[in-house]
Amino acid sequence: EAGVTQFPSHSVIEKGQTVTLRCDPISGHDNLYWYRRVMGKEIKFLLHFVKESKQDESGMPNNRFLAERTGGTYSTLKVQPAELEDSGVYFCASSPGTSGAAYIQYFGAGTRLSVL
């Protein structure tokens, strides 16, 4: 079984540019999460999808961030326009839809975003 995959693994862009991060969850996982870790600090929750619906997007920093999950499969996180403070490692995680197992999240290796 393939794990959670994220692409790209590393992105270097200039301030003002647009970047799109992609996450492919484990097949069949209804729950998909995005997190961000900045400079060794805590891993901050960004948002949670259940299938294609946004269940909780309370952690999204501002309207420069747009997450989608078309068809309830893979998800994209677009940052437009990127700012310096958006630099960090963006993690995606998924979990099954059933109540007990859903608490355990499976993480991708992350996308390291550097905004110059």
Add this chain to the structure above:
Amino acid sequence: SQQGEEDPQALSIQEGENATMNCSYKTSINNLQWYRQNSGRGLVHLILIRSNEREKHSGRLRVTLDTSKKSSSLLITASRAADTASYFCATGIGGFKTIFGAGTRLFVKA
């Protein structure tokens, strides 16, 4: 303010010694989990303890939870060089939302 904070931030021990990491949190929780992250990899789930449990074991891992003190500890016994990683506590606060801390960096010297 952070929901989950690990202590210490970094820990260096000799192979064979025990490693203890602590986590404190602020709000009521449904469960608490510990994850491990090896450098450049994603987080890997280690153990989950529910709010009505006090202790849980898994192999060389022992987790305790004290809801009155809003704290948890992760003990790794007989540590190995391969245990070198960052360890994160994560609190389940409602629904499936999980709040992570900043992690403890553990270095086990061979």
